[in-house]
Amino acid sequence: MDKTLKIGKYEFKSRLFVGTGKYPSFQIMKEALEASGTDCVTVAVRRVNLTDKSKESLLDYIDTKRYQILPNTAGCYTVDEAVRTARLAREVGLSDMIKLEVIGDEKTLYPDLSGLIEATKILVKEGFTVLPYTSDDLVTALRLQDAGAACVMPLGAPIGSGLGLTNPMNIRIIVSRMKVPVIVDAGVGTASDVAVAMESGADGVLLNTGIALAQDPVNMARAMKLACASGRLAYLAGRIPRKYFMAEASSPKEGKID
Amino acid sequence: MKITLNGNIREINSGATVKALLDSLNLKPETVAVELNLAIVPKNEYDARRLNDGDKIEIISFVGGG
Numbered sequence: 001m002d003k004t005l006k007i008g009k010y011e012f013k014s015r016l017f018v019g020t021g022k023y024p025s026f027q028i029m030k031e032a033l034e035a036s037g038t039d040c041v042t043v044a045v046r047r048v049n050l051t052d053k054s055k056e057s058l059l060d061y062i063d064t065k066r067y068q069i070l071p072n073t074a075g076c077y078t079v080d081e082a083v084r085t086a087r088l089a090r091e092v093g094l095s096d097m098i099k100l101e102v103i104g105d106e107k108t109l110y111p112d113l114s115g116l117i118e119a120t121k122i123l124v125k126e127g128f129t130v131l132p133y134t135s136d137d138l139v140t141a142l143r144l145q146d147a148g149a150a151c152v153m154p155l156g157a158p159i160g161s162g163l164g165l166t167n168p169m170n171i172r173i174i175v176s177r178m179k180v181p182v183i184v185d186a187g188v189g190t191a192s193d194v195a196v197a198m199e200s201g202a203d204g205v206l207l208n209t210g211i212a213l214a215q216d217p218v219n220m221a222r223a224m225k226l227a228c229a230s231g232r233l234a235y236l237a238g239r240i241p242r243k244y245f246m247a248e249a250s251s252p253k254e255g256k257i258d
Numbered sequence: 259m260k261i262t263l264n265g266n267i268r269e270i271n272s273g274a275t276v277k278a279l280l281d282s283l284n285l286k287p288e289t290v291a292v293e294l295n296l297a298i299v300p301k302n303e304y305d306a307r308r309l310n311d312g313d314k315i316e317i318i319s320f321v322g323g324g
Contacts, residue, residue, distance in 0.1 A: 019322070019323060019324025020322040020323060020324075021321075021322035021323040021324050022322065022324075023322065029322065042323060042324055043320035043321065043322065043323055044320065044321050044322065044323025044324075045318050045319075045320060045321075046318060046319070046320075046321045047264040047265070047316065047317065047318055048264070048283075048285060048290060048317050048318065048319045050263070050264060050266075050283060050317075057289065057319065058319075058320055058321055058322055059289050059319070059320060069320070071320060072323055072324070074323050074324070084293075084296075087298055088291040088293060088298065088316070088318050089291070089318075089320075090291075091291035091292075091298050091300070091301070092288075092289065092290065092291045092318075092319070092320065093288060093291075093301065094320075159324070160324075186324075206324075207324075208323075208324030209324065
């Protein structure tokens with residue numbers, strides 16, 4: 001039996017973390033979250049809509065007893081902004097987890113790594129369970145671990161790009177060196193991308209767009225769930241070493257008819 | 259009196275509390291967080307905390323995101 005995933009004081013049976021943005025409707029989101037088997041869903045922190053009060057609220061569609069809420073600091077470009085957003089998110093009273101984003105570049109949404117480390121230090125000191133969204137760079141991952149991050153979340157590819165793991169080697173290097181869990185966050189396009197991440201030894205995968213914008217989000221969520229379980233199982237089972245430039249027959253050489 | 263609520267100027271009854279403001283907006287305290295002049299207002303102070311003319315208030319909640 002696989003052990004449960006521990007991130008700080010939290011334990012998860014599912015290794016899939018699913019976002020709540022961009023679905024065609026809240027109802028489809030709700031069904032997709034169920035189909036994904038996730039235990040933990042990300043949300044964004046924004047001003048309440050005061051002009052359109054008829055608008056339904058996200059939290060009406062999320063059973064907060066069933067799902068752990070993981071608020072993010074998406075769209076924050078400075079340490080101050082990210083820390084302020086994290087504090088507000090915690091004050092809602094549903095979670096002291098924060099998916100910490102300090103964005104450094106508008107076009108790629110790549111993280112500002114020095115800002116990320118600084119914000120992690122501040123929030124860890126304030127008792128948050130910090131899950132930093134980072135690049136696939138080992139040294140930054142180690143610094144974040146030293147700063148008290150509960151896990152590290154290296155990107156597979158730019159957010160929403162659907163490119164899959166563009167540099168699986170870097171993910172494997174990070175996995176081989178971290179004591180805290182490694183959650184591949186961002187870039188997943190389809191189920192095989194999740195499988196590759198899990199086979200690379202990632203402790204989990206966080207995704208949103210790959211499910212939400214699929215033609216059939218509920219079935220894609222189901223596929224992601226199976227890929228996550230499958231990739232994890234393959235990782236634990238231990239794959240054969242890669243052999244380059246030669247074959248090795250599975251059938252015996254002896255006893256062949258003349 | 260005038261306050262700035264989520265970036266927009268709004269006229270409210272003078273001496274209104276945070277709780278009264280939330281009620282008037284039909285917002286449940288358990289789904290929001292409130293920041294008053296850049297400092298968070300803890301939920302257990304909503305009833306007692308009075309707003310002043312010129313206050314800047316942010317009320318946030320959770321929306322879909324990844």
